[in-house]
Amino acid sequence: MNCRAKDPTSNSxxxxxxxxxxPQLLAWLLCxxxxxxxxxxxxTILGVFSNIMAKRFPVVHPHMVWFMTLxxxxxxxxxxxxxxxxxxxxxxxxxxxxxxxxGPLVRINLINEIRNLSFPQGGEYSILIEIDDEPLLATSITxxx
Numbered sequence: 778m779n780c781r782a783k784d785p786t787s788n789s790x791x792x793x794x795x796x797x798x799x800p801q802l803l804a805w806l807l808c809x810x811x812x813x814x815x816x817x818x819x820x821t822i823l824g825v826f827s828n829i830m831a832k833r834f835p836v837v838h839p840h841m842v843w844f845m846t847l848x849x850x851x852x853x854x855x856x857x858x859x860x861x862x863x864x865x866x867x868x869x870x871x872x873x874x875x876x877x878x879x880g881p882l883v884r885i886n887l888i889n890e891i892r893n894l895s896f897p898q899g900g901e902y903s904i905l906i907e908i909d910d911e912p913l914l915a916t917s918i919t920x921x922x
Contacts, residue, residue, distance in 0.1 A: 798849065798851060798881060799849060799911075800847050800848070800849050800850045800855075800908045800909075800911075800913060801847065801848050801849045802845060802846070802847060802906070802913050802914050803846040803847065803848055803884065804844065804845060804846040805843075805844075805845050805906070805914060805916070806822055806825050806843075806844045806845075807825065807826055807827065807841060807842070807843055807844075807918065808822050808823055808824050808825045808826065808841070808842050808844060809823050809824030809826075809840070809841065809842065810823040810824065810842055811823070811842050811844050811888050820844075820886060820888075822844060827918070827919075828918060828919040828920070828921065829896065829918065829919070829920045829921075830921060830922070831896070831899065831920065831921070831922055832922065833922070834896065834897060834898045834899060834922075835895055835896060835897045835898070836895070836896050836920070837893050837894065837895050837896075838891075838893075838894045838896070839892065839893060840890070840891070840892050840893075841890075841891050841894065842888060842889065842890050842891070843859060843872070843889040843891060844886070844887070844888055844889070845886070845887050845889075845906070846884055846885065846886050846887075847878075847884070847885045847887065847908070848881070848882070848883070848884050848885070849881045850878035850881060850883075850885060850908070851878060851880075851881060852878055852879060852880045852881070853877070853878060854875060854876075854877055855875065855876055855877070855878060855908060855909050856873065856874070856875050856876075856908070856909055856910075857872070857873070857874055857875075857876055857887060857906070857907070857908055858870055858872065858873045858905075858906070858907045858910075859871050859872040859889065859904065859905070859906050859907075860904070860905045860907070861902055861903070861904055861905075862902065862903055863898070863900050863901075863902055863903070864903075865903040865905075865915075868903060868905055871891065871894075872889050872891070874887075874889070896920045899920050899921045899922055900919075900920060900921075901917045901918075901919055902917060902918050902919075902920055903915065903916075903917050904916050904917060904918060
């Protein structure tokens with residue numbers, strides 16, 4: 778995207794400022810819940826965690842929320858995909874969903890509820906987040922006894 782603005786230190790014409798057009802991830806949290814205040818629209822993040830402990834395997838995590846905030850997303854329709862797996866070269870799609878952007882300067886909060894996520898064994902599970910089939914974040918979550 779190209780924005781033209783007047784340089785405040787000059788009496789000459791507009792100056793080109795190129796804005797990043799690749800989506801950026803501002804926040805990525807695993808949590809128990811997200812509450813949205815109906816009066817203000819503010820998000821309250823409840824129970825943030827970064828690993829899962831189990832007494833035995835396989836284990837099923839009953840409910841979690843994967844919360845993310847995006848910016849620099851071009852106006853229009855987009856798709857988000859989150860994939861998960863023990864083998865980073867063989868991830869399985871966990872969430873696929875469309876979303877809309879009003880423009881690259883708007884921050885977009887995506888709340889992704891996951892119920893009954895099964896972990897067959899302990900280990901370091903790879904997570905890949907993609908926007909419009911382009912990798913945005915590769916990270917992991919530890920599931921252990």
